[in-house]
Amino acid sequence: MSRNADPQQTRQATLANGLALTLVHAPQATRAAALVRVAAGSHDEPPAHPGLAHFLEHLLFLGGARFAAGERLMPWVQARGGRLNASTRARTTDYFFEVPAAALDGGLARLADMLAGPLPEAGAQLGEREVLEAEYIARATDAGTLIDAALAAGVAEGHPLRRFVAGRRASLAVEEEGFQRALRDFHGSFYQPGNLQLWLQGPQSLDELQALAARYCEGWPAGQLPARERPPALAPLAEDWLHLRLPGAPRLVLGFAVDELDATAEQALDALAGLLADEAAGGLLAWLGERGLCDAAALRVAYRAAGQALLAVTFELAQARHAPTVEAAFLDWLRALRSGSGEALVPAEWHQLAPLEQLRQRARGLPAPVAPRWLAALDASRPVRLLVAPDAPGRPTCVAGFELQLRRGPAKPLDFAPRAWRFEAPAPASTAPAGTLHLRWRFPNVPARSHFLALRHGLRPLAGLARRSGVSLRLDEEGADWALGLQGPADRLQSCLDRALALLAEPPAALAAQGERLLQRELQRKAAELPIRRLLDALPASLAGEGEGLPDWSAARWDVLARHAEPPQASRVPGLPTTQPLLPPALAAGYHRRVVAGEGEAALLLFCPLPGRGAAQEAAWRLLARELEGGFYQRLRVELNLGYALFCGFRQVAGWRGLLFAVQSPHTQPEALYGHLRAFLESAAASLGELPEARLHDLANALAHEPAGEDAAWRDQLAGVAADHAKRVAEAARRMTRSDLLAAHAALLGEQGGSWLLTNRA
Structure with missing residues (x-):
């Protein structure tokens, strides 16, 4: 909206x-x-x-x-x-x-x-x-x-x-x-x-x-309201440092106790979280990044109850030894922010949220005024200081029912000269309609991931500046392609786009040197993720192939989608405008398997792409996915108790559409998980053949009336389908029969579009 x-x-x-x-x-x-x-x-x-x-x-x-x-x-x-x-x-x-x-x-x-x-x-x-x-x-x-x-x-x-x-x-x-x-x-x-x-x-x-x-x-009978006690105070907090041994990137976590948390405090803290993550020049994250101290920062409410809360400010460190410097810089930045008027604290755009997210915000009492006085809640005198690192000193400790490698250590002295931090108020609200611009490049050869990470890192200051004018700017990998997306007031997109294109075409020499460091940091970060998440992250590269070498901008082909905005002039965009649709690269039929090694529970991911791009075929596969979803959960999660983390649904991965299944299990190995999944899919033929007409009608009607998402047109362009494809899918859904679903099921089992199995163990 x-x-x-x-x-x-x-x-x-x-x-x-x-x-x-x-x-x-x-x-x-x-x-x-x-x-x-x-x-x-x-x-x-x-x-x-x-x-x-x-x-x-x-x-x-x-x-x-x-x-x-x-x-x-x-x-x-x-x-x-x-x-x-x-x-x-x-x-x-x-x-x-x-x-x-x-x-x-x-x-x-x-x-x-x-x-x-x-x-x-x-x-x-x-x-x-x-x-x-x-x-x-x-x-x-x-x-x-x-x-x-x-x-x-x-x-x-x-x-x-x-x-x-x-x-x-x-x-x-x-x-x-x-x-x-x-x-x-x-x-x-x-x-x-x-x-x-x-x-x-x-x-x-x-x-x-x-x-x-x-x-x-209203027919729900009323009862006597239960008595509830107010929880005890969170303070006093630990005055020493806590050290937690965990894989992944080193992190500094600062915990702040808040005694009274109301809606105005929540709104102020949300705005503070946005300002903390701002990469624009003159801000905290830009200063830390320029010195190679920290790559990311975030604020969240780790606990809330009866007005009190524990706030967690997390910094992803380049090295664990930088923790005291990062903490001192943050506290000084916070001091400078408190001493100002708070004009830089701006809440997120409310109407950009989906209805469910809006309701979840309303349940917190939002939207509410931004009250800078709540910044005083982040008292610098005694936060909980937690240093997380793979080599942190630790001893076995049980807290809240979880086994930790945790150890206490003496507080480290903080020494930091006050700085003149820059807090710029955002641009006045624009009266222009919201617009979007999407640019996508396809290179002769897929570039190395490290080059993508370096350019995305280089765009961070521009993204921070764009955010202050109400524009979101991001660079994404879409399988074999790179995509630049901008969304915001239509009258402010062009200037943000021009600066981003200039950096992509001629990145600073120092930026390329960041690529390998960022790649290693990403691998380190992913090592700490849940196994099922690691497999999902690895799927696009498994389909597109691993990249290597530099991006060849001179030979890259590009296309664009502009909505309520002027498309860029071709002379300003690196590469060559395409004269033909950039269809997703063809995938080989049959079975493909890849092991993405990693620690943790056994995990499996199966992606079965559509054999073609026809509307009728897609409608049948979408309906098939919805009919399979309930049975998938019932069989694998409830009856077989294979694990808690499961997924089944129709999804688009970069430009490829198809059915995606994922399972993570604490006690069953990938080979056995795959056997259970195949058995479930094969047994589905019987229930599909007996699917009641009323059930099929309900499924088709729901699909036909499903509203398009904000980026539906862009996803269609990435998938290589026509602008009216969604309409034709809806029309095809209304004509769908049991025979069509059985044919889609047979194509799925026969791997006519191919099947990609990713596991974290051989």
């Missing part, structure tokens, strides 16, 4: 049973979203049953009183091209989904049913307990989880942040009546209307949204 879209209308209301409503009428939206927040989380559960709140979140997705099996919320939303999830935090639990606008009614009916309905029997709970065990094992090697656990070691003794709340097999005594009673009591006490808030957003009028809420939620 553009910044000039019709303003949203909101309404606050409360149903007779006490359920609080926030309704958002977004007149131009094509998608709708819902979010329910329960005012209870892991810190409200009985201490004798750690993980009970998280376990309940999982159980509720198994279905309610009215909707079961394929009509449950999860498969129902997935079949309509929507997305959904849930999140259990310290004192809240959120359930949320986003669907095409016409499906909001059915989605809300299922969401309300599963939250208010009876809990599954103990027998059904056993399988979900194994899912939590697999999730725990995966999180036990996740860098973000372990860093948060290490930060918890720096807060006051006795704070519930130090408790184990994730839940696993040993902590969830499903077979015992005492646990079942505690589970029922927790659900009955906290999952009742007066303890819930519901946010609804869509193109429906406010009256229609309120009527939907009343239809599905």
Whole structure:
């Protein structure tokens, strides 16, 4: 949605049973979203049953009183091209989904049913307990989880942040009546209307949204609101340094305790996070990067409950020994920012967010005024100082239920001369419509990854300057191609584009020397990622081939897509404008396998590209993916309990479209995972042959009415399809038969478009 879209209308209301409503009428939206927040989380559960709140979140997705099996919320939303999830935090639990606008009614009916309905029997709970065990094992090697656990070691003794709340097999005594009673009591006490808030957003009028809420939620009987205690203070914080041994790039993490966190504080901190990541000249990140000290910086809320919060500021260091200098520079930068007027603190553009993200922001109380006074919350006197490095000194320590290699050390002296940091206010808001420009280059030979990283690094200061004028600028790899994308006010795109093209055509000599260092840093960073993420990152290069050598700009062919913006003059763009569509490079049919070696759990990724680019064939494969998705989760995650991290869906990888399957398992090797996946795909023929006409009609109707995303036209151009391709896919979906799905399934099994299997073990 553009910044000039019709303003949203909101309404606050409360149903007779006490359920609080926030309704958002977004007149131009094509998608709708819902979010329910329960005012209870892991810190409200009985201490004798750690993980009970998280376990309940999982159980509720198994279905309610009215909707079961394929009509449950999860498969129902997935079949309509929507997305959904849930999140259990310290004192809240959120359930949320986003669907095409016409499906909001059915989605809300299922969401309300599963939250208010009876809990599954103990027998059904056993399988979900194994899912939590697999999730725990995966999180036990996740860098973000372990860093948060290490930060918890720096807060006051006795704070519930130090408790184990994730839940696993040993902590969830499903077979015992005492646990079942505690589970029922927790659900009955906290999952009742007066303890819930519901946010609804869509193109429906406010009256229609309120009527939907009343239809599905007003019959939920009210109950007595539970008493809740305020958590103890996070302070005093550790005054010494914490050292955590983890693979990957060295990182400095500074934790700051905030006693009162309201909406204005959240907005100020979000704006601070954007300013911290700004690469424009004169800023902190630019200064650190110029001296080879730090490559990235980020701020996030690691913990929040009842107004208090623990903020985590993370710096990705070039070397661990630079940590004191980076911390001192940050604290001085923060001092200078606090002493100014705060004009540089600007919230993100609200209307650029998808409906679901908007609701999640509203659940935090946003949008709200930016209040620079909240910068004082980042008190420089005693933050938790955590140094993360592969060779950090550590000893086995258990914090929040996770095993860490953690050690305390004396504080290091900070010595830094104050600097005159530059904080520039952003440009005034433009009245021009939002525009986009996409440029894509194809080189005679795929360039080496290191050269791409060097140029992307060189564009960072320009991207920072562009952001201040409301323009996003980024360089991406799209398989064998490089793509430059700009989005923002149409009257400001051209100047940003000209500067970026000049740098790409003639990069500074010193920039090329950064390539190998950046490549090694990327490899180091990826070594700490989850195995399934590493395979996803490796897929585009596996399809396009590994690059080598310099980019040959003089022989590169390029194309452009401009929307509400003037395309660039050909003389300003390096390379040769193409006279023919740049189709994705042809892929060989048949089976291809690659091992992407790495530590961690066993992981597998299978990508099966479409055999062609016809609209009817794509429609059949998209419908096939939606029909397979629910069964894939049921068979591999619930029945076989192969792991927590799974994925099944139709995706575009660079310019190639097809079906993507991914599994990560704590106990099953890739060869066996592939056997289970093939068995599932082969067995699907029987169910496809018996697919009810009503089910096929629902799938086709949902696909035909699925709204196009913001970058749909650009993705189509990358895929080499015509401008009206999406329309023809929708028309073909309406004519689809069971025979068409069976033919698509046979082409999938026969690897007519090829199949690429990536594993992290041989």
